[in-house]
Amino acid sequence: MITEAFEFHTPEDVQSAVALLSEHGPEAKVLAGGHSLVPLMRLRLTTPSVIVDLNRIPQLCGITTENGSITIGAMTTHATIEHSAELKAMLPVLPAAATLIGDPMVRNRGTIGGSLVHADPAGDWPAVALALDTQLQLVGPHGERTVRADDFFVDLLTSAVEPDEILTNITIPVPTGRVGISYQKFAHPASGYAVTGVAAMVMLDDADVCIDSRIAITGAGAMAVRAAESEAMLRGTDLNGGSIDHAAEAAGSGIDFLGDIYASEEYREQLVRVYTKRSLIAALRAATSGHGAEAAKTI
Amino acid sequence: MVTYPITMTVNGTDRTDAVEGRLLLVDYLRNVLGLTGTHVGCNTSQCGACTVLLNDQAVKSCTVFAVQASGGIVLTIEGMATDGKLHPLQQGFWEEHGLQCGFCTPGMILSSYDLLKHNPDPSEVEIRHALEGNLCRCTGYQNIVKAVQYAARNGVLSVPAEESAQTVGAQEENGVAG
Numbered sequence: 001m002i003t004e005a006f007e008f009h010t011p012e013d014v015q016s017a018v019a020l021l022s023e024h025g026p027e028a029k030v031l032a033g034g035h036s037l038v039p040l041m042r043l044r045l046t047t048p049s050v051i052v053d054l055n056r057i058p059q060l061c062g063i064t065t066e067n068g069s070i071t072i073g074a075m076t077t078h079a080t081i082e083h084s085a086e087l088k089a090m091l092p093v094l095p096a097a098a099t100l101i102g103d104p105m106v107r108n109r110g111t112i113g114g115s116l117v118h119a120d121p122a123g124d125w126p127a128v129a130l131a132l133d134t135q136l137q138l139v140g141p142h143g144e145r146t147v148r149a150d151d152f153f154v155d156l157l158t159s160a161v162e163p164d165e166i167l168t169n170i171t172i173p174v175p176t177g178r179v180g181i182s183y184q185k186f187a188h189p190a191s192g193y194a195v196t197g198v199a200a201m202v203m204l205d206d207a208d209v210c211i212d213s214r215i216a217i218t219g220a221g222a223m224a225v226r227a228a229e230s231e232a233m234l235r236g237t238d239l240n241g242g243s244i245d246h247a248a249e250a251a252g253s254g255i256d257f258l259g260d261i262y263a264s265e266e267y268r269e270q271l272v273r274v275y276t277k278r279s280l281i282a283a284l285r286a287a288t289s290g291h292g293a294e295a296a297k298t299i
Numbered sequence: 300m301v302t303y304p305i306t307m308t309v310n311g312t313d314r315t316d317a318v319e320g321r322l323l324l325v326d327y328l329r330n331v332l333g334l335t336g337t338h339v340g341c342n343t344s345q346c347g348a349c350t351v352l353l354n355d356q357a358v359k360s361c362t363v364f365a366v367q368a369s370g371g372i373v374l375t376i377e378g379m380a381t382d383g384k385l386h387p388l389q390q391g392f393w394e395e396h397g398l399q400c401g402f403c404t405p406g407m408i409l410s411s412y413d414l415l416k417h418n419p420d421p422s423e424v425e426i427r428h429a430l431e432g433n434l435c436r437c438t439g440y441q442n443i444v445k446a447v448q449y450a451a452r453n454g455v456l457s458v459p460a461e462e463s464a465q466t467v468g469a470q471e472e473n474g475v476a477g
Contacts, residue, residue, distance in 0.1 A: 002321060002323075002326075003321045004321070005300070005301070005319065005320070005321055006320050006321060007301065007320065008320030008364070008366050010366075031367075034362055034363065034364075034367075035344055035362055038344070038362045038363075038364070039343055039344050039362065042342065042343075051320065053366075053367060055367060102432065103347070103431040103432025103433075104410065104413065104414075104431070105347060105350055105357050105358050105359045105432045106344065106359070106432060108356040108357060109358055109359075109363065190345060191345065192431075
């Protein structure tokens with residue numbers, strides 16, 4: 001189907017883009033990679049009358065590292081992250097997770113910022129961003145602000161970004177020490193979206209006792225969430241001693257599970273247990289082997 | 300009706316038009332330029348029949364507006380053969396029986412071309428991974444994989460003449476990958 005007609009704008013800097021959003025109010029929609037928005041527009045599930053395309057703003061693209069943290073421009077594509085030698089060396093879970101998104105053509109256009117702001121309940125980046133304690137920088141008509149990933153995913157398809165704001169970049173602190181990070185997902189066989197995906201980070205001391213852990217789940221409920229109860233159950237324990245099993249059992253507590261034609265609520269609840277366990281085991285393996293990260297998907 | 304001026308190089312030919320913002324790249328190629336080798340399959344960004352190269356990257360042209368491609372370089376299936384001679388990938392699909400109905404073939408070839416440019420000697424797993432976004436309902440994929448292997452095996456992958464001279468400059472000018 002053809003979308004409704006719209007005015008098309010291609011600002012060349014962030015300030016111009018923000019000005020356009022302020023001028024047109026709720027009628028305007030930001031276009032990033034377009035792989036969520038354009039299909040929604042074609043189905044006329046959304047009918048913006050003004051499109052503000054961010055694809056011609058070079059400063060929104062790219063990966064920089066400084067003082068032990070990584071900053072990624074919001075318009076950086078999944079493919080750029082997937083192939084980044086710098087990220088493979090510094091935080092390999094990012095390229096590994098990027099490889100699991102959609103297909104090569106989707107990754108060539110789709111952007112990390114678009115995925116985060118769209119807050120699709122089955123998106124991959126929301127879980128990874130939560131597990132990595134990501135900070136998201138927003139720019140609006142009244143200036144800049146920074147939001148933590150924990151406060152960013154508000155509800156179904158709803159992020160903390162206001163209609164007149166733009167996500168410009170995200171910053172991720174690179175964890176140091178004996179750290180393992182994993183992202184494991186059960187992918188929908190047609191779309192590749194996460195029916196359930198779990199990102200897990202574990203930090204160990206020299207005796208393999210868990211000092212810190214972050215677990216984040218996508219695909220299960222209205223939005224990606226952390227499994228705080230499970231994280232607490234791991235801290236201070238030897239992860240080889242059964243605490244992973246207990247944490248995985250508790251991972252779905254507090255989630256109002258989605259059910260659809262492909263996976264029932266009960267099935268997603270079970271997937272959360274299984275994939276939390278798999279992700280924690282993979283993260284533990286990564287931490288103890290020194291490899292740092294693992295990611296995999298099952299169809 | 301509000302229109303926007305666009306210019307792009309399609310298979311080596313410069314094109315200038317005025318189009319509505321909502322005109323999709325695939326509809327521009329098919330309905331305005333008459334290049335009907337790029338197919339419309341699912342219309343929902345899943346099947347890959349509409350795959351073309353935009354600025355040296357395989358994209359689903361049903362999910363890109365034509366105005367977004369302005370200033371860019373586009374390669375479609377019509378630009379693959381040179382001087383009446385099939386491109387090695389096209390030859391591979393011919394030799395290995397890589398198509399039956401042929402509907403997915405242009406997209407398969409453009410996606411495979413994107414793969415081989417970056418990875419001239421891919422493993423079978425890498426080929427299958429690279430073609431995840433292209434659906435075929437006839438072949439069962441076995442012969443498509445063989446066709447890509449044929450192309451990889453048969454000498455250096457040749458770059459279509461129209462594209463080779465201009466791709467580098469366009470990428471530098473554009474600077475933004477989408």
